Amino acid sequence: MIGTGYVGLVSGACFADLGNTVYCVDKDKEKINKLNKGIIPIYEPGLSEIVKKNYLSQRLIFTSNLGDAVSKSDIIFLCVGTPSTKINKSADLTYVFSAAKEIAKYINKFKVIITKSTVPVTTGDKIEKIISQKKRKKLFEVISNPEFLREGDAIRDFRFPDRIVVGSNNAKVTKKIEFLYEPLIKKGATFFSTNRRGAEIIKYASNAFLATKISYINEIANLCEKTNVNIEDVSIGMGLDKRIGSRFLRAGPAYGGSCFPKDTIALAVTGDDYKIDLSIIKSVIKSNTKRKTILLDRIKNILSNKIKKKKIAILGVTFKPNTDDMRESSSLLLIPYLEKNGAFISYYDPSGKKKNFDKFKKVSFSKNVKEACDNADLIIIHTEWDEFKSIDFKKISKNKNLKIYDMRNLYSPKKMKKLGFSYYSIGR
C-alpha cells in the first residue's frame, strides 16, 4: 500500500487480516514511527485491534522504504491523497504521479499497480505512460480498483462491501485481483469488472450521486420548514420506494468530509475538460455551498440576531461520527463564524480536541458534554455521535431559556417541547 492514510491503513490491515503479507508505505516518517510503536494515527473503530494482531504476526509491515516494499510485492496499491488543486479545484494528481515515478524505479518482476486513490478518468493511462518510460510494458499492468469505504464504518465496509469494482484492460490480471478478493466474494460481495476508464468513472459518478441525494433532501427540508411538514416523514415515505431507497436521504448540514466536496468539484471539472456540461452536479455543488449559509442564518434567527456574548456549546465537530476527520466539516465554517460575531464557544467531540480551532481565542475544548453545555445559551448538535442521542438536558443545564439546535434530528420535537425547551431541528 503506497500511502498509509485512512484508505491505505484500513485496506492494508484488512488485507493482512485475510492472510496476505502487506507493506504499508508512507513518506510521513512520523506516521510510520508511530505505527511501529503501536500508535494508530486515525480514529477508526476496530482498526487498532486488527493492526496490532497482524503487526505481531508480521503480516503487516510499516515502512518508509518504498523501494524495498515495491520490490518485495506482487500487487501495489496507490492510496495517496488526491486533494483539490488550488487553481481550478480539479483532482491534484501530484502525489499519484510522483508515487508512480518512484514505483517505476523498483519494478524488478511483474507487478500489478492498482489505483485505489480516487482519480479522474484517463489517470490510469497517464500512470502507464509514466512507468513505461522506465520499464518495459511486459513488466507491469496498471488497473483501477476504486475504494468505497466510509470512514467510521471502514472495517465493516472492507469486509462486507456491496461491490468490488475492478477496471482492467487485461483479463488475466482481472482474474488475479478477483482471487485476491475471493474471501470477500465468498461472503457475498459482488465482483464487477469493466475496463480501466470505466472503473475510474464509476467512483466519481457514485460519490456525486450520493452527494446529490443529500443535497436534494436538504433542499426538500427547507421546503418542509416553511410548510410545517416533517422531513423525516418525507424521507421515510420516499425511501420506501425501492427505486429511491432510504439511505442518504437524511436532512442535515451541508455534506462535508474528505471525499464528496472535492470529488463533486473534480467531476465537474473533468466534464468541462471534455466539453460536457455536467449541470446536475454543478447545481449540487452550488446547493451545498448555499446550505452552509442557510444554516448560519438559521442560528442567527434562533438567537434573534444576538450572537454577541452568547455562550454556545457545539456537540461534535467532525463531519460525521466515528471518525476524527475534519476535512471539509461544516463546523470549520460554523465555529469561526460564531466566534467572529462575538460568541463564546465550547465544543466537545468524542474524537478529541482539534487543532483547527486553536487560533480562536473565544473557542475552547471541553472534556465532555456536561462541561461543554455548562451555562450555555444555545446547544448545537452538529455531529451524530451515539453519545449525543440520549442527553438529559434538564440535568446538564439549569438555564431556563436554553435553546437547542439539533442539526441531526436526534430528538423528538414534541418531547422537547413538553420538557419546556426551545428546540429547533432540520426540516420539521
Ligand SMILES: NC(=O)c1ccc[n+]([C@@H]2O[C@H](COP(=O)([O-])OP(=O)(O)OC[C@H]3O[C@@H](n4cnc5c(N)ncnc54)[C@H](O)[C@@H]3O)[C@@H](O)[C@H]2O)c1
Ligand atoms: N478517506 C476516505 O474515506 C476515502 C474513501 C474512498 C476513497 N478515498 C480516496 O483514497 C485516497 C486516499 O485518501 P485518504 O483519505 O486515505 O488520504 P490521506 O491523506 O489520509 O492519506 C494519504 C497518505 O499518502 C501519503 N503519501 C503521499 N504521497 C506518498 C508517496 N509518494 N509515498 C508514500 N506515501 C505517500 C501521505 O503521507 C498520507 O499519509 C484519495 O484519493 C481519496 O479520495 C478516500
